[in-house]
Amino acid sequence: xxxxxxxxxxxxxxxxxxxxxxxxxxxxxxxxxxxxxxxxxxxxxxxxxxxxxxxxxxxxxxxxxxxxxxxxxxxxxxxxxxxxxxxxxxxxxxxxxxxxxxxxxxxxxxxxxxxxxxxx
Ligand SMILES: [Zn+2]
Numbered sequence: 001x002x003x004x005x006x007x008x009x010x011x012x013x014x015x016x017x018x019x020x021x022x023x024x025x026x027x028x029x030x031x032x033x034x035x036x037x038x039x040x041x042x043x044x045x046x047x048x049x050x051x052x053x054x055x056x057x058x059x060x061x062x063x064x065x066x067x068x069x070x071x072x073x074x075x076x077x078x079x080x081x082x083x084x085x086x087x088x089x090x091x092x093x094x095x096x097x098x099x100x101x102x103x104x105x106x107x108x109x110x111x112x113x114x115x116x117x118x119x120x
Contacts, residue, residue, distance in 0.1 A: 007070040015076060021062050024081045031060060033088035047087030061089040065104045066113045067096060080112075 010016065034041035039049040043060040052058045063084045068075040082104075084092060096102055101115040111118050 010068070010070065010072065010075045013076075020076060020078060020081070024062050024078065025060060025083060028081075028083040029060070030083060031085040031088055032082045033084055033092070041085050043085060045085065047085055047091070052085075057086045059086065060084070061086060063089055063092060066102055067115075 029042060031039075031041040031043070031047075034045070034047060034049070037047075037049075039045065039047075041047075041049070044052055044058055046052050046057075061084050063082050064075065065080050065082050066074060068080070074080055101117070102111070102113040103116075104112050106112050113119065
């Protein structure tokens with residue numbers, strides 16, 4: 001069983017902090033969701049493309065496309081990562097929590113999340 005503390009401990013792994021996260025940000029230094037809307041956001045803008053006035057929200061989050069729910073392999077899968085600004089990260093999380101699965105799709109158009117109804 002995955003406990004809440006196991007879940008949070010994953011973020012303390014040096015494989016995540018020293019390798020995966022910085023490597024992902026170097027490869028994808030812009031919010032993926034903003035880019036889809038034509039906004040080039042390096043973490044200094046809001047999701048609507050305006051200057052982010054809150055300095056505590058001027059950063060980029062490395063998000064797991066398919067929620068890892070404490071699964072170490074899914075957590076450490078470099079293909080399961082996307083860069084998001086804090087606004088898009090919050091929106092994504094709220095949508096995910098409401099639905100319980102990610103709508104993110106692979107190159108073939110099929111939903112990636114094993115919990116998506118199409119994969120059950
Ligand atoms: Zn964004």
